[in-house]
Amino acid sequence: MxxxxxxxxxxxxxxxxxxxxxxxxxxxxxxxxxxxxxxxxxxxxxxxxxxxxxxxxxxxxxxxxxxRGGDNHVAIDLIVQHIHTKLGQHDLCKIYPNLYVIQSFQIRGMHTIIRDVKTAKHDFIFYSDRLIRLVVEQGLGHLPFKEKQVTTPPGYIYTGVDFCKRLCGISVIRSGESMENALRACCKGIKIGKILIHREGDNGQQLVYHNLPKDIADRHVLLLDPILGTGNSAVQAICLLLSKGVKESSIIFLNLISAPQGVHVVCKRFPRIKIVTSEIEIGLNNDFRVVPGMGEFGDRYFGTDDE
Known part of the structure; x- marks a missing residue:
């Protein structure tokens, strides 16, 4: 018992x-x-x-x-898959101390809704925004801070913290733009830059556009992209930030779902970057798509999946 x-x-x-x-x-x-x-x-x-x-x-x-005991191969395969997923999350966080996976039944419920192919566009946007907000808040919690004392209305001293003000968000176009509103809601007046990476096959990615704050080297950066798949786009975006003088330890990569392959690629190459996500996926299929995934996030969020 x-x-x-x-x-x-x-x-x-x-x-x-x-x-x-x-x-x-x-x-x-x-x-x-x-x-x-x-x-x-x-x-x-x-x-x-x-x-x-x-x-x-x-x-x-x-x-x-x-x-039917051991003869029920379908049920046993489902349980094995579930165990592998849980072990994968646990093992990755043990291997990479800079990987943070936020988990709760509320988050699991939101994932259930936005992953459902039958979910309507307005529900997909609503619950995606909720989930993004939670990831953004978690990411902000990793910013450096200093102790600060304030006086409360009754006249007492409260000792709290004051977070770093030198901050900006960088969204990877186009899916990353879906995370900008949540960041603006959490950080009033925050500067947001953009990076566009044109994809031509898994290994043929090419940076074609970027618009970054001029003083980005002096800021902490929240890199926004809802899905971490192979990690190739993330690596290219991070390399661009580093080339502009951003410290590796000043980058916090925020996404909703991460494939283990992408986590390995990013964390091994950039061990001082922080990754905050809400779910570790099973992996990638033969087309390098995240499994089980949630489809083309940008198309579903911006309503262009039928175009």
Whole structure:
């Protein structure tokens, strides 16, 4: 019972009684060379009563019940996929201390809505904006700060913090522009620059446009792009920022979903950059698309997916 209470999710693999008995008979006759009478006697006196008293009652605590036991390959594959996803998130955060994944049931619920192909455009925008705001707020929490004391209306001293004011946002056109409103809502009057990276195949990316604040070298930068896939676009954008004098440790990369491949590429090349995301994906498919993904984010957000 203690183990059940400590687990975040519980699964029960179920098989018919006659299947369980048949397996036991085969196993004990083949491996232990017992006769049928001995096997049935032990089963009826000890095995079945123990199952009824201790195993079957745990069924009500199960979050997932897998019928047909080990023969249900579809259900088992789904569970394995879920475990790999969770382990992937945990392992990546252990490998890269500069990777931050924000998680909650609210975030999971928003992901469920915006990933659904049936979600209407206005709902996609509404819940995407909510999720982006949470990621932006989390990213702002990684800015440097200094202690500051203020006087409250009753006349008492409150010791708080004052965050860095030298800040700007850089959006990767076009999907990154969807994150600008949330940043403006959090940081009044913030300067926002833009980078456009033209994609021609996975390895044929070419920077074609950028408009950055002139004093960007003196600022902390929030790099905005909702999806981190292969990491190639992110690397090119970060290299541009570094060439303009921005310190690597001054860049915070904000996105909604990240493929492990992209995380590896960015974190290995830029170990001092911070990445803030809300979900680590399973990976990339043969077309280098994030899986399970959420489609073309910019098209869905700006309503151009039908063009």
């Amino acid at each position: 203690r183990i059940l209470l400590e687990e975040s999710s519980n699964s029960l693999t179920s098989a018919d009684a006659d299947v369980r008995l048949a397996r036991r008979i085969k196993r004990h006759t083949d491996q232990k060379k017992r006769d049928i009478k001995t096997i049935l006697d032990q089963y009826s006196k000890f095995v079945k009563p123990a199952f009824d008293d201790f195993i079957f009652p745990t069924k009500k605590y199960a979050d997932i019940i897998i019928p």
